[in-house]
Structure formats: structure tokens, C-alpha cells
Amino acid sequence: MTAMEWVAGTVTAGPGKAGAVRVWGRSLVEVVLRRPAVPGVRHSAGVRQLVLPLVAVEFVTSFLVSSMVPPPLRPAHAVLELLLITSGLALVAALVRHPHQVDTERLVLRTGFLGEVVLPRAAVRSVAPVIRTVNGRGPRPVPDEPEAVACSVGGSLDVAVRLDPPVRLDLGAAGVVDARTVYASADSLPALSAALRAA
Structure with missing residues (x-):
């Protein structure tokens, strides 16, 4: 041509990976602070519909698993669960805010x-x-x-x-x-x- x-x-x-984490974090903070979203047409509903139930299941099962984890390891387990749940919510926030x-x-x-x-x-x-x-x-x-x-x-x-x-x-x-x-x-x-x- x-x-x-x-x-x-x-x-x-x-x-890149570090940049994606920044986008996720910034998006989650903007959602929590209720900043107005950029107007536009949303996308990736399938991904959001997959991630949100997984986050909900992870939240519920984290308490069940925590009861089985030895007490000295519970703080580390709680941090891991918090990271997983926050990451899922941040991914959804990044999709919604862009x-x-x-x-x-x-x-x-x-x-x-x-x-x-x-x-x-x-x-x-x-x-x-x-x-x-x-x-x-x-x-x-x-x-x-x-x-x-x-x-x-x-x-x-x-x-x-x-x-x-x-x-x-x-x-x-x-x-x-x-x-x-x-x-x-x-x-x-x-x-x-x-x-x-x-x-």
C-alpha cells in the first residue's frame, strides 16, 4: 500500500508489570474515593464477571482456611489473602475506570x-x-x-x-x-x- x-x-x-500494578492501585484508590469515572463505553464484562465471584469466594474461604492455619502463620496468611482480594478488586477497578x-x-x-x-x-x-x-x-x-x-x-x-x-x-x-x-x-x-x- x-x-x-x-x-x-x-x-x-x-x-509492564510494575506499571500495571500502579494502574491497578490508582484505579482502586479512585473508586474508593468515589472520583468520577471517565465517560465512555465499558468493556471486558466477561473478565469482570469472572474475577468478582472469585474475589467473593476468596474472601469467604479466607476465614475458613485461617481457622485451619497454625496461629503463628495466621498473620502471613492474612497478608496473602489481603493481597489476593485487593488485587482482584484493583483489576476490576482498572477495567471500569479505563x-x-x-x-x-x-x-x-x-x-x-x-x-x-x-x-x-x-x-x-x-x-x-x-x-x-x-x-x-x-x-x-x-x-x-x-x-x-x-x-x-x-x-x-x-x-x-x-x-x-x-x-x-x-x-x-x-x-x-x-x-x-x-x-x-x-x-x-x-x-x-x-x-x-x-x-
Whole structure:
């Protein structure tokens, strides 16, 4: 393709393990302090629905397990349980506090803490429901589609963003993709469609 046949998008890689922990921590603090969330379209409902019950089960079982742990080890066990429960809540907070965003210039598809894909709004032609699985996390190529990129926390994708002209996305070590489709996760396809129409 020539430079006239595609437009440039942006891919932001995740911040690394320490950076992800900072994002989780900051997000959890913002939720606890009830700071207003950034407006946008939420995503990764499946991940949230998996993690929250696990956190609840962990909370309940921590008391049962603690009664079986020898008394000298109970403080260490309590710290471990607190870390597990806090981590689960922080992960959910990071997903909720980093929604997809649409404005007149761009569509930002976020993962919360694994990176994001920024697409020029003018290149977005449509969004459609899909049922798709692509292994991996964050922004990544789609193995059987050379002109597609996936951007999600988990492997399950339910939205296809169709692009025309294609958007050139640099996925780092995975290479450059002139994307005609970006697969993502969105809690509400009608909300995403409405946001795109309003922009």
C-alpha cells in the first residue's frame, strides 16, 4: 500500500508489570474515593464477571482456611489473602475506570492496563457484533486475518470495528498491520454505536 491508501493509528503498549500494578492501585484508590469515572463505553464484562465471584469466594474461604492455619502463620496468611482480594478488586477497578472513548477525532479502544489502540474517527466505517476468540492479551495481530488486529484483556471478542481506509498500526515485535478490522470487547454495542454516531 502507498502512504495515500492508509491512515495512521496509534498503539500504546501496556506499562509492564510494575506499571500495571500502579494502574491497578490508582484505579482502586479512585473508586474508593468515589472520583468520577471517565465517560465512555465499558468493556471486558466477561473478565469482570469472572474475577468478582472469585474475589467473593476468596474472601469467604479466607476465614475458613485461617481457622485451619497454625496461629503463628495466621498473620502471613492474612497478608496473602489481603493481597489476593485487593488485587482482584484493583483489576476490576482498572477495567471500569479505563473505558473505550469516542470523540470527533478518534476512537480509543482500551484494555485498562494492557495497552490501547487509537483509531482516527474518520476511518471508522461501522461496528458490528461478532463472536470471536483470539489468543493473547492487549493489542495483537489476528493469526488468520492479516488485515486485522485484536485489542482486549481476554481472548473473547464481541465487536468488530470496520475501517476504510485501512489504519496502519505498529504492534512492536508483532509487526505492522494495515488494519481493515479491529476486534474488541464492549459491554454494549448499542452504546458504542451511539457514541460513534454522536461524535
